[in-house]
Amino acid sequence: MRADDPFLSRYAHGTRAMTASEIRALFAVAARPEIVSLAGGMPFTAALPFDVVGDVMSEVLAHEGPAALQYGGGQGDPRLREVLVDLMRHEGIHASGGDVVVTAGSQQALDLLARMFCDPGDVIVAEGPSYVGALSAFSQYQVQVCHVPLDDAGLDPDKLSNELDRLSREGQRVKFLYTVPNFHNPAGVTLTDERRDRIVEIARRYDVLILEDNPYGMLGFEGDPPTTLRARDADNVVYLGTISKTFCPGLRVGWVLAPPAITERLVLLKEAADLCSSNFAQAVAYRYFAEYPWQQTLKSLRDVYRERRDALLDSLSEDLPPEVTWTRPQGGFYVWVRLPERLDAKAMLAKAITARVAYVPGGSFFADGQGSSFLRLSYCFPPPDRIREGVRRLAGVVEEELDLLRALGGLRAPTDEPDGAGPAGWGGVQ
DSSP states (O other), X not given: OOTTOTTGGGSOHHHHTOOOOHHHHHHHHHTSTTSEEOSOOOOOGGGSOHHHHHHHHHHHHHHXXXXXXXXXXXXXXXXXXXXXXXXXXTTTOOOOGGGEEEESHHXXXXXXXXXXXXXXXXXXXXXXXXXXXXXXXXXXTTOEEEEEEEETTEEOHHHHHHHHHHHHHTTOOXXXXXXXXXXXXXXXXXXXHHHHHHHHHHHHHTTOEEEEEOSSTTOBSSSSOOOOSTTTOTTTEEEEEESTTTSOGGGOXXXXXXXXXXXXXHHHHHHHHHSSOOHHHHHHHHHHHHHSOHXXXXXXXXXXXXXXXXXXXXXXXXXXXXXXXXXXXSBSSEEEEEOOTTOOHHHHXXXXXXXXXXXXXXXXXXXXXXXXXXEEEEOSSSOHHHHHHHHXXXXXXXXXXXXXXXXXXXXXXXXXXXXXXXXXXXXXXO
């Protein structure tokens, strides 16, 4: 927020508190051709079958052009909602299209749900680290975000229970638990089946609604998609989905699957926000998933991302010093890197940009100042050779910073609780 903004005193309190994310601020720099960007999580849309996409769009205009270019209903195209129900069956969900609300990506869903449930001062519990877009959406409603740590098995249910118990004893009502259980952004980890059962039970015990955000569930590199939390508890889990990672992010098509009472109010909020989602985008999404071999394209996307994940992990093992650790994702877009405790990823970023490589500092993914010794690397967009070059450049920056620490006698062994983000050594092995 600009200090010299002449309208500052007129803004709502929630608007005044909003700031640009470090990821957005990075885009202008990272887009320069000489920079290897391991920062943004942009899907590799060049791998999509453009002939198919063109055919779908042509068919929409040829067969339903006037309707596709018209306003639509606030809940979304009924045909698309049924197709989305079919997609969710691959993740163990059995639902009705009547309980689905189509949104402008799952990001709008986050905003609408926060608006629905949160008053200033309310408490949201979220993983630490957590998706920066969710933290941004929540911040405008002036909520308190309480983080619960992750480890290699995902959200820690014992620490979740302890945190909910503490908040209950303090008389604070938690509005919901926000979680990304599959191929987490930014941590890359996936919640185990045993923990999924426990977290659903804990949320029920403390009467806390779960918001399950699942952008990456269909992008696993090994086996079938994990069974969702929503499949375990249809009455206490609100599920958020998107086609941005499996088809076209530019269409801005996401959805919410919720209990009927929430769905009814969500439609009212959706209509107040934008009247309706794009009929044209919904028609394209419907035809693609209903009439074309989308699973074949999805397999190709998985192969692309698996190759890039492997290039990143191999390069990290080859180039980074042994003091650095990281996660080993089984799907999705991201690797979460832990630096030695005295290194500050945000302070180090300027040197990285000078070395022509970009990443996202870990503090972006916390609402409370944690994460300074972590950073997120994304492998979804650059080709493998650029990923390897980016890691080589990053390794040079890290080595330079470590040399400075050694010279100052400031390089210390990891503590038992590094930065509040899990047990010592969490983040991978060499």
